[in-house]
Amino acid sequence: xxxxxxLVDDLLHFNSVNLDTWTExxxxxxxxxxxxxxxxxxxxxxxxxxxxxxxxxxxxEGAKEEWHGHVSAISVAPEFRRTGVANRLMxxxxxxxxxxxxxxxxxxxxxxTNKAAISFYEGLxxxxxxxxxxxxxxxEDAFDMRKPLPKDKDRKSVHGAGFRISPEELRE
Numbered sequence: 126x127x128x129x130x131x132l133v134d135d136l137l138h139f140n141s142v143n144l145d146t147w148t149e150x151x152x153x154x155x156x157x158x159x160x161x162x163x164x165x166x167x168x169x170x171x172x173x174x175x176x177x178x179x180x181x182x183x184x185x186e187g188a189k190e191e192w193h194g195h196v197s198a199i200s201v202a203p204e205f206r207r208t209g210v211a212n213r214l215m216x217x218x219x220x221x222x223x224x225x226x227x228x229x230x231x232x233x234x235x236x237x238t239n240k241a242a243i244s245f246y247e248g249l250x251x252x253x254x255x256x257x258x259x260x261x262x263x264x265e266d267a268f269d270m271r272k273p274l275p276k277d278k279d280r281k282s283v284h285g286a287g288f289r290i291s292p293e294e295l296r297e
Contacts, residue, residue, distance in 0.1 A: 126180045126210055128217055131158060131167035138179045139169075142202045151198070159184060160196065165225055166194065168217050169199070178205040181214040185226045190281060193221025193271075196233035198293045215249055223274045228276055230282035234260060234267040246270050254282075256289045 159167055159182050162268050166183035180203035187193050196218060201210045222228040233258065235242050243253075251270040260267035274281045 126170045126172050126205065127215075128168050128170055128209075129211060130164065131160060131169045131180060131182070133157070135169050135177060135180070139180055140176065140283070142177055142179060142200045148186055157180065165221050166218060168214060170205070170214060170288070172205070176202075178208075179200055179210045179214055181218050183218045185228060187211055189276070190229055192276075193282070194218055194226065194231040194274075196231065199233075199281075211245065212213045219272070219274065221275070227276060228274055229277040230271050232271045233268055236261060238266055243268065243270075246272075252283050252286055254286045257295060258289055258291055260292050 136153065157190070163184045166185065167181065169180045170178040172178045181196065182198040183199060184195050185193065186195055196215070198209065199214055218230050222295075223232050231251075232244065232254070233251070235246065237243070237256075247270075249272065251272045253268045254271040255269045257267045257269055259265070271283050273282045
């Protein structure tokens with residue numbers, strides 16, 4: 126597979142990648158917003174036959190020492206799992222966050238019940254920074270996982286890990 130920038134046309138071809146219980150499928154305006162505001166943070170892993178093996182959609186946000194990259198969505202087609210596609214997509218967003226945007230860390234949200242994903246992210250160096258109560262439709266919590274980037278030499282972005290917040294506190 127090869128990584129390339131995500132194109133608007135790709136949105137019509139990755140339905141098969143989204144067919145699992147863990148992947149959130151968003152409306153088209155969500156994807157268009159990301160592609161227009163943060164095109165450099167959106168990438169596709171394309172298989173040799175031209176099919177989409179996986180994708181990542183990210184953004185940058187925050188201020189000062191909270192300036193960070195955020196993984197909004199990552200998904201890999203079942204037939205490409207455990208082949209390194211997800212690793213390459215995550216490395217891509219981390220590199221863009223570090224080199225293009227000079228971020229302090231990268232974060233993502235994951236369901237606590239998604240043990241395979243948590244283990245995968247921990248293997249990449251992410252830690253569970255906090256729990257966001259009722260994040261998923263007010264029913265299920267989310268782990269906010271973070272990985273400090275080289276700019277965060279003192280790893281301040283993960284100090285004090287282990288606390289709980291409400292979704293409203295994310296907007297403050």
